[in-house]
Amino acid sequence: xxxxxxxxxxxxxxxxxxxxxxxxxxxxxxxxxxxxxxxxxxxxxxxxxxxxxxxxxxxxxxxxxxxxxxxxxxxxxxxxxxxxxxxxxxxxxxxxxxxxxxxxxxxxxxxxxxxxxxxxxxxxxxxxxxxxxxxxxxxxxxxxxxxxxxxxxxxxxxxxxxxxxxxxx
Numbered sequence: 001x002x003x004x005x006x007x008x009x010x011x012x013x014x015x016x017x018x019x020x021x022x023x024x025x026x027x028x029x030x031x032x033x034x035x036x037x038x039x040x041x042x043x044x045x046x047x048x049x050x051x052x053x054x055x056x057x058x059x060x061x062x063x064x065x066x067x068x069x070x071x072x073x074x075x076x077x078x079x080x081x082x083x084x085x086x087x088x089x090x091x092x093x094x095x096x097x098x099x100x101x102x103x104x105x106x107x108x109x110x111x112x113x114x115x116x117x118x119x120x121x122x123x124x125x126x127x128x129x130x131x132x133x134x135x136x137x138x139x140x141x142x143x144x145x146x147x148x149x150x151x152x153x154x155x156x157x158x159x160x161x162x163x164x165x166x167x168x169x
Contacts, residue, residue, distance in 0.1 A: 003030050017082075
């Protein structure tokens, strides 16, 4: 079966993408949705939100791809990556790394703005000095590490994703 891996956005969980995975399954795909490690409030993964960055989510997605591709009923040469918001940005970066191993890339409102937001010192509901990023952004259960911003503040998202030359929707 062809594979479709569906990635959720910032602070979300696999539950927000389950309907996309079901749509793929109804069309004959082995579809898989998951929670990024520390990816959101109420997620079922290990890890803490404070340790999550766009960069830490790349190996998470690659691990899911490796797992689903190893299943005996899947066709690892027919892989679709679909992502929403931050999951779209991560999917596009991973597609750029995997190149021709990804058959299709579907991006719903990909958050390619994350690096620009970090440079502006305004990410979601956090404000900070981009030249002096604090160790912690925000407070309480939605607090992030300053690494969330530091990981992308000097990143050009279009350079990160330009390696993928396949079909994109």
